[in-house]
Amino acid sequence: METEILIIGGGVSGLYAAYCLEQAGIDYQLCESRDRLGGRIYGERYPDSDSGSYFDYGPSWVWPDFQPQIAQLLTELGLTTFEQYLDGDMLFEEAVGNEVKRLSDSSAMQGSYRITGGTQALINALASCIPMQRIHLSSPVTHLIQQENSITIRCANEQAATIKSQRCIISMPPRLIARTLSFTPPLSDKLTDQFIRTATWMAGHAKVIALYESPFWRHDGLSGDGFSHRGPLTEIHDASPAVDGPYALFGFVGYPPKARKMMGEEELLDAVQQQLERMYGPEAATPLKLSVKDWSTDPYTATNDDLLPPLRHPEYGLPNMAVDQWSNKVYFAGTEMADQHGGYIEGAFIAVNTVLEKILYDPA
Ligand SMILES: Cc1cc2nc3c(=O)[nH]c(=O)nc-3n(C[C@H](O)[C@H](O)[C@H](O)COP(=O)(O)OP(=O)(O)OC[C@H]3O[C@@H](n4cnc5c(N)ncnc54)[C@H](O)[C@@H]3O)c2cc1C
Known part of the structure; x- marks a missing residue:
């Protein structure tokens, strides 16, 4: 399967990204690891x-x-x-x-x-605006491989086993990105460390x-x-x-x-x-x-790093170190990437809006 933008993660940030791309008439697919949408929003x-x-x-x-x-x-x-x-x-x-x-x-x-x-009503309302054929449930992404003009995504699900896309929006908590996704070429050690240090809010x-x-x-x-x-x-x-x-x-x-x-x-x-x-x-x-x-x-939601929850609300935001070889190919848009309201539902929308501005004004 080929698409323009692959969204990885169907929590509120991934769903909101899909909702915006749907409205903008841009081709996309969404892979969600669980058998339901909503991520940390679940009722x-x-x-x-x-x-x-x-x-x-x-x-x-x-x-x-x-x-x-x-x-x-x-x-x-x-x-x-x-x-x-x-x-x-x-x-x-x-x-x-x-x-x-x-x-x-x-x-x-x-x-x-x-x-x-x-809060689940928000997820249901967003999901109702997205054609179901664009959503792949029970499809955990495992590997992103960069090719000359595309990214091949491996997924632990037969139906969505590989998807080729021009760009990816990764709407997952940073720790899960660092601990569970592999990238070829790899993300820089600095960025990976920063992601591991970023506590997933409420995990x-x-x-x-x-x-x-x-x-x-x-x-x-x-x-x-x-x-x-x-x-x-x-x-x-x-x-x-x-x-x-x-x-x-x-x-x-x-x-x-x-x-x-x-x-x-x-x-x-x-x-x-x-x-x-x-x-x-x-x-x-x-x-x-x-x-x-x-x-x-x-x-x-959680990794072993989350077994010691932070004592206060962490400072969130996308690290300045950007994504080196993955620039203009992958974009990070979970709530922990928002520099305001990070960790909250509002942060998810802010993170997605920031990424969509870049995608729309930064052609591949
Ligand atoms: C108990 C609790 C209480 C909270 N209270 C509040 C509150 O009152 N107000 C508030 O604003 N916020 C609150 N929050 C925070 C809020 O839930 C989050 O800000 C928001 O849901 C984050 O959405 P997200 O899409 O960025 O991340 P997530 O919801 O974590 O979504 C990430 C998605 O990625 C999927 N995924 C993971 N790995 C893969 C993979 N390999 N491939 C594909 N998909 C993958 C996950 O299944 C998930 O659906 C609370 C959270 C919790 C847990």
Whole structure:
């Protein structure tokens, strides 16, 4: 198969690149390693059905007041947002003892918005604008080989085994590029090292979702926000749909990836259930569903380097050292390549826009 531009990675950045190329009438194909689109954006419905809101195991929030790209794209796609549920007190649990404090001053999440239907709705809306014959699922790219006027891409999938393209947009986290793709000729050592040093945002994290028939915490004057020094969850928020149920709380697990692995999922979820009951009362003990997504064990998001997550938000952006022999042939456009909002969904759009400007004004 031959194409003008091959997009590698079908997360929000790769999908947005496809959406823009589709609109510009430029020929492209997209290879995605997983059997689904969305990458770090992943949600499930309850019960598993064709309607209703998604419960997101990846991102929950967008900030359209100061993220203009997402604000514009949501309007274009006909998607709406609603404010994170904030009404009521928040809870705080100390590291030791059973006391749970109620704090009435403010919510930590003021100004945060959620996409109606879940963040997964953004992926579905983008995907619906792209002809399916341009998308190759379950197609992990393994090797990029440069020829005189083209690039041959090897893929671990029979149907898309080799694709020839003039250029590639690589919409993957830098660490995955360095650790899992091979290039002939190779990328410079300097660039590879820089990619390995660039932490994949949230790759070392795990998110728990607890679904309930009723939003009993709201009835109790609680916003759902909870913070704990005891754990396993360190930060908890309301994750219910804009309207109707099931209602939900979600939380980030505070134990590091290695500790989670040693503990195992069942023991972890038992401890989470006990914590929810401790903090939110007896009704929290009987969720309709309690589940966890541990991103650190997902090979299409995390590498071993992500087992020690960064303590604060890293500085992101495409390294100045460009791509030597691969200049004008490969372009890097995952969120970690954005010099503003890097790591966030907004960063994915910024990274893609930067690359598309280069492609459109820099003919091959
Ligand atoms: C738990 C969690 C919470 C978050 N919360 C927020 C939030 O509230 N707000 C926010 O803005 N952001 C948040 N984020 C970050 C947000 O999810 C990312 O910024 C965004 O999804 C990155 O998109 P991307 O397309 O750049 O990368 P990815 O989503 O990682 O996409 C990369 C794609 O490449 C594919 N791939 C990997 N290897 C190959 C290969 N060899 N060949 C082909 N394809 C390959 C992957 O399967 C994946 O689909 C959160 C992330 C997580 C995990």
